[in-house]
Amino acid sequence: MKHNDILDRIHVILVGVTHPGNIGATARAMKTMGLSHLRLVQPKHFPNAEATARAAGADDILAKATVYDTFEESLQDCHLIMGTSARRRSISWPTLTPKQSVAKALSSAGKVAIVFGREQSGLTNKELDLCHFLIQISSNPTFSSLNLASAVQIVAYEMRCGVENHDDDLKMGRAYASAESMAQFYQHLEDTLIHIGFLDPNNPRQLKRHLYRFFNRIQLLKPEVNIFRGIFTAIQEHHKRKNN
Amino acid sequence: MKHNDILDRIHVILVGVTHPGNIGATARAMKTMGLSHLRLVQPKHFPNAEATARAAGADDILAKATVYDTFEESLQDCHLIMGTSARRRSISWPTLTPKQSVAKALSSAGKVAIVFGREQSGLTNKELDLCHFLIQISSNPTFSSLNLASAVQIVAYEMRCGVENHDDDLKMGRAYASAESMAQFYQHLEDTLIHIGFLDPNNPRQLKRHLYRFFNRIQLLKPEVNIFRGIFTAIQEHHKRKNN
Numbered sequence: 238m239k240h241n242d243i244l245d246r247i248h249v250i251l252v253g254v255t256h257p258g259n260i261g262a263t264a265r266a267m268k269t270m271g272l273s274h275l276r277l278v279q280p281k282h283f284p285n286a287e288a289t290a291r292a293a294g295a296d297d298i299l300a301k302a303t304v305y306d307t308f309e310e311s312l313q314d315c316h317l318i319m320g321t322s323a324r325r326r327s328i329s330w331p332t333l334t335p336k337q338s339v340a341k342a343l344s345s346a347g348k349v350a351i352v353f354g355r356e357q358s359g360l361t362n363k364e365l366d367l368c369h370f371l372i373q374i375s376s377n378p379t380f381s382s383l384n385l386a387s388a389v390q391i392v393a394y395e396m397r398c399g400v401e402n403h404d405d406d407l408k409m410g411r412a413y414a415s416a417e418s419m420a421q422f423y424q425h426l427e428d429t430l431i432h433i434g435f436l437d438p439n440n441p442r443q444l445k446r447h448l449y450r451f452f453n454r455i456q457l458l459k460p461e462v463n464i465f466r467g468i469f470t471a472i473q474e475h476h477k478r479k480n481n
Numbered sequence: 482m483k484h485n486d487i488l489d490r491i492h493v494i495l496v497g498v499t500h501p502g503n504i505g506a507t508a509r510a511m512k513t514m515g516l517s518h519l520r521l522v523q524p525k526h527f528p529n530a531e532a533t534a535r536a537a538g539a540d541d542i543l544a545k546a547t548v549y550d551t552f553e554e555s556l557q558d559c560h561l562i563m564g565t566s567a568r569r570r571s572i573s574w575p576t577l578t579p580k581q582s583v584a585k586a587l588s589s590a591g592k593v594a595i596v597f598g599r600e601q602s603g604l605t606n607k608e609l610d611l612c613h614f615l616i617q618i619s620s621n622p623t624f625s626s627l628n629l630a631s632a633v634q635i636v637a638y639e640m641r642c643g644v645e646n647h648d649d650d651l652k653m654g655r656a657y658a659s660a661e662s663m664a665q666f667y668q669h670l671e672d673t674l675i676h677i678g679f680l681d682p683n684n685p686r687q688l689k690r691h692l693y694r695f696f697n698r699i700q701l702l703k704p705e706v707n708i709f710r711g712i713f714t715a716i717q718e719h720h721k722r723k724n725n
Binding site for chain 1: 506509510512513514515537538539578580618619620621624625626627628630631634635638641642645674677678679688691692695698699704705708711712715716718719720
């Protein structure tokens, strides 16, 4: 999958924007990071000269922005819907950091909606009910009033960084091991540790948890799985030679 | 080291800002991420009502901002100086991504300056000569005109994420293994692989490089080093038992 293909699947949706300057600043923030699809739900003023001025060269994004009467309509063709918030919510929505949201976007097929709420009040709970995830941008607990276009800037920046890292990984043949390959890897690891007497099969819990946590933290790449499994095999072969 | 201690060592320096609104928006961007020290070198208009309006509640940062006549003076008490740029420079400055710049800030002692240049032209080469590193924010090659306060927002956001991750690591006792401990680890690994016949001591190059690259990529935590060294010892003990 190419870089631009992924950024091209992302649609930024602004719900109920009051200040047209924020629409222009959002377009600029998007374009600097390579995003181009903007949807507006009930903007107070649009099109608008101030929006165009603040877009500062990203007016092509304003020109092809689409306006919707309802939030539901703006989402109809989207497969993954992520709402954003700078504030901590009391209700426990399934929450992602901006970095985690990139992984979700990368692994999804189809159009991805990233939704930003009103300047003063954000998204309503009813609107959040339509989102699969809430992206929570870490902020100063005593001053979390992130400007709307700044929030767009941060999420768009993370999306760009994420797809660039992803591209680099692919370029270097550094794709991560599949879940199936990891299951085989864990089995091979466990057999080997039992073999050398390091893992007690009757009491494996604590050690296995540590090892799972470790390998989940680092996310093995395909060639790394091969090296490790080669080592496991060498340990077991060595053992067999000694026994014969 | 506590979270706020690190953010409190960071000083944002704006050089030659033309639009006072950008000073206010910068103050707001800083405060949302927990930064509070702002320095201004030859601002065109300051103090200014538009700056205060755009600060939107971060006017305490404007009130204690310091103004300097020259860039050199603004840097005098800083130990680490990092300039920023959204454009690719033809001259090859030592360049960091925003994420990499956080590691530099975390590992430095004393005050850290993060420097942002003029709206239209950025920092001059002469100004960049005074910077230890250039932070390059990834952007759309055909539209890299990031708004000044948006650039501040991204770098401030990364600083906050970086210190939060660092705090989490410390809280969970997840400090990384020291260089000394890693050197012992590599020796133990090498001995073990030779022991089981997986590594040929006469031709170790390619495999050792792969393993070093792997363990450098993932940065082992202290308890992880202990688990691995326990496994190495078990493999060697097992071998000895078989030989006796």
